[in-house]
Structure formats: structure tokens, C-alpha cells
Amino acid sequence: WSRAKVPKGASATAPEVVFSLGGCLGLVAIARAFPHTVPDFIPGILCLLAKHVNDPCSIGTKVRKAFGDWFKSHQDMWQLEFRSKFTEEELMVVEEVMYSPTYYA
Numbered sequence: 688w689s690r691a692k693v694p695k696g697a698s699a700t701a702p703e704v705v706f707s708l709g710g711c712l713g714l715v716a717i718a719r720a721f722p723h724t725v726p727d728f729i730p731g732i733l734c735l736l737a738k739h740v741n742d743p744c745s746i747g748t749k750v751r752k753a754f755g756d757w758f759k760s761h762q763d764m765w766q767l768e769f770r771s772k773f774t775e776e777e778l779m780v781v782e783e784v785m786y787s788p789t790y791y792a
Contacts, residue, residue, distance in 0.1 A: 693707050694743075699744045707742060708746050708749070711742075711753075714732050714735060714736050715736065715749070718732055718736070719753070722760040723760060725761065725769045729772075730774070730777040731777070733754070733777070734781065736750050736753065736754070737750075740754075740784055
């Protein structure tokens with residue numbers, strides 16, 4: 688599902704959109720199941736989700752919101768404990784999504 692390309696302008700009911708959205712929502716649910724910890728598999732899940740930040744329909748929006756929610760529940764211990772659970776490559780991917788510039792910045 689994570690390699691499925693969702694074409695721009697695709698209908699929200701198109702099979703590839705439904706398939707990709709389902710996969711993303713499943714991974715979001717797993718990440719949210721650990722609100723104040725970072726098990727070893729979470730960095731990989733967040734990296735998979737980061738690939739879908741710019742997907743059309745509601746996929747990208749839901750993934751961006753999930754990253755924001757995840758970071759809010761982990762920001763207190765981010766520098767002290769959680770950041771060290773990520774490899775350099777994973778950190779680059781995840782922090783790019785978490786700290787991406789906004790339109791109004």
C-alpha cells in the first residue's frame with residue numbers, strides 16, 4: 688500500500704485512494720497507541736507515513752495532522768529521550784515533516 692501512487696485529482700472513492708488511506712490510518716492508529724513512549728518500530732512507521740504527506744484527497748491532511756498530534760504527545764521528552772531512538776536518516780525524514788514551514792511563516 689505504501690508504494691501505491693495516488694494520482695492527482697483522483698476521486699476519494701478510487702481504489703488506490705481507499706487502499707492508501709486505509710494503510711495510512713492503520714499506521715496512524717499504531718503510532719497513537721503509544722502516546723508517551725517510542726517503541727523500536729515507531730520510527731519506521733513514521734517514515735512510511737512521511738511518504739504520504741503530500742498525497743491528494745484527504746490522505747496528506749490526515750497524515751500531517753497525525754504527525755502534529757504525535758509530536759504534541761512526545762515533545763516533552765523529545766530532546767532528552769525519544770530523539771535518540773531514531774537513526775540520522777529517520778530523524779531527517781520525521782523532522783522535515785514535523786518542522787516543515789507553513790504558508791504563513
